[in-house]
Amino acid sequence: MPTPLTPAQHDLVTEFGSIYEQYGFQRLKGLIVGLLLVQPEPLSLDDMAEMLARSKGPISTAVRDLSSTGLLRKVDGPNRRRDYYAAHPDLFLNNFKHNMAIVRKNRRTAEQFLEEMGGDEQHAEAVRNLEQMRAFYTLMESFYEDFAERWEAEPARLDGRA
Missing domain, CATH: 1.10.287 (Helix Hairpins)
Structure with a gap:
């Protein structure tokens, strides 16, 4: 189970969405990057969808794009049957x-x-x-x-x- 966001973490996630949007990228991509930056544990697509109150489909597409550019990476998580993601160390x-x-x-x-x-x-x-x-x-x-x-x-x- 993901760690609930504190008010400061929520504000940071929202700000990342705004930053990405200002650069002409999808706001959702910024929200995902921000979310993974503040989470101590990796998140599944379902976790991200729940925490961002978004549909899983667009989250999946955004995660795939962010992974292909080296911003996120797939990692092991608690449930072997799901994919988990974390912010890429680089x-x-x-x-x-x-x-x-x-x-x-x-x-x-x-x-x-x-x-x-x-x-x-x-x-x-x-x-x-x-x-x-x-x-x-x-x-x-x-x-x-x-x-x-x-x-x-x-x-x-x-x-x-x-």
Whole structure:
């Protein structure tokens, strides 16, 4: 049986739903991530549906999507006949890597179309915009790479090992 949410945990779960929604994702995905972050034990789909007062079908779909992006993981639970889920230990890093992949794709898109449109005066405005896009995402990519390197040392510091 899952641990009931305290008022503060409920507020955190609700806030995660809002954050995901603000990023253009399904609110339900944020609610699930928030719920699994505050629960000391893994939850089944039925547990999540009950705690979030939602239907099991959309929960199942959202959990599958969140698992495929490395935000959740399937784990053992008390009932062997059910699947249980927990927040992935690298949830934030995996989310970051997903964002980094989008930044790289945006830079590559700019480069691809600069190559296709580069010498044609008819595309002069598009080329100027694509050059700015490439410069923006190239710089963002370097910030992401620097951040990723710095983050590698952070878990040890947070655990008091550094």
